[in-house]
Structure formats: structure tokens, C-alpha cells
Amino acid sequence: MAWFDLGDVTWVGVLVASLAAFLVGFLWFHERVLGAAWARFAGLDLEQRREAMARRLVAGFAITVATVIFMNVLMAELLVTTVVQGALFGAVVGLVMRLLNQVFHDLFEDRPWGLTAIDGLHDVVALAAAGAVLGAFL
């Protein structure tokens, strides 16, 4: 398994890319952007939304960091080393591995299309942002 090498990880790049992805999420799910619509689709009121965001902040960041570390491992092996290539890598992985998977689960769980779209498109944009930053560091 020569492809899995944590020695390829640029830890500063991972930190900055994770913060970039997190910033995308902060803005995306802000009440003045898509947060209010998201809460309505998720069946939460705005107060419940705020509580959930505050309570899950650390776990959310940890998941983002783990995702970005593995992106770094793959991108280093794939020689994806520019901002544009990194953004494209993040967008493709976000689209296929996250958004489409979300669609499949949400269809069977009878969840609102709006929720699937807001969550899934967030993942595409956030991973594209993380990939672009990583590409600049690799």
C-alpha cells in the first residue's frame, strides 16, 4: 500500500484547507444565506438550528480535518498540485462521493429535495475550496 503515505501530508496546508472548508460551511449555512431554508427543510426552528450548530461545531471540524487529510494523501499520490486541479478534484469527489450518495439515501428516507440540495451542494463547494487550498500547498 505504497499509495497511503501520511508523510505526504502538508499539515499547514491541511489546517488552512480545513479552515477554508469550514468557512464555506459557516457562510453557506448562515441564516442570511441558506441556513433558514435548511432549518425549515430539516424540520427545525431557528433556535434549534443555532443550538445544533453550536453543539456540533467541534465534531464538524474534526470530520472536516479527517476528510482533508485523506484528500491530501490522495492528491499527493495523484500529483494534483495546482489550485485549479485541486478544486476540480475536490468538486468531483464531493459530487460523486457525497452529493450523489446523499441523493440516494435521502430518496429512500423520503427527505425533502431542498435539504439534499443544500447539504450536497455545500459538500461540493466546501471540498472544492479545500482541494484548491491543498493544491496551492502541494
Added chain:
Amino acid sequence: MDWLTFEGINWLAVAIAFVASFAFGWWYYSPAGVWKAWKRAAKVTDESVQNANMGVAFGGTILANVLGVIVLAMLMAAVGAETWVDGLVLGAIIGLVYRGGAHALHNGFAQRSPVVTVLDGIHDVVALAIAGVILGLF
């Protein structure tokens, strides 16, 4: 973007990997698998299942899984993951980090039952690991 290419993809292996991972999902979400626990946790009712557009649901599932297996095959070819063990590990990590991570992130913020996250996450890890094993065997 040398990794984003159909060159080197064994389409027979992709087809078998898709069928195997789809068959696993079929069993996993059946009454012989986790159907009852998943239905309870996801708050899915018999009525909502009957009302759901199963053509769209299965069509979406097939599309999502086929594209997921194709991208996994592209990544395996590009990073040199050539054995079934490589495929198992790469598929499982992608399933865990990208797919399971998305469930944990979005279900957590939406205050859904962690049982849904765990059950859906286990499915995604095992389904992609199975696909990776088959791709590696070819």
C-alpha cells in the same frame, strides 16, 4: 488531471463491482438485515415507503453507485492500488471519510438519530470496500 480518465478501467470489473455492492445494499436494507432498525431510526413509515417513487429512488441509487464505482476505479488505477487488499482499504476509507463523514456531519446538525448515521455509514463503508476488492481482483 491525469487521474480523471477512463483509460485503464476494466469495465467488466466495474460492472461486477457495482452489482456486488448493490446486492449487498439490497440485503443490508432488507428485513434480513437492518431494515427494522433503520426504518425506526430514520422515521420512515410503511406508508411513506409505499408513497415513495421507487423508480426514481432505484434509478438514483443505480446512478450514484455506478458513478461511485467508476470514480473508485479511476482513483485505484491512478494511485497504483492494484491488489484486492489495496481496493478494500481504499474503498473502505473513502466510504468512511467521504460518505460516512457526510452522514455524521449533516445528520448531526439536523439532530437526527445517530443510529441512522451508523447504519447508513456502515452500508457505505462495506459497499465501497466490496467494490474495491472486486476491482482489485481484476
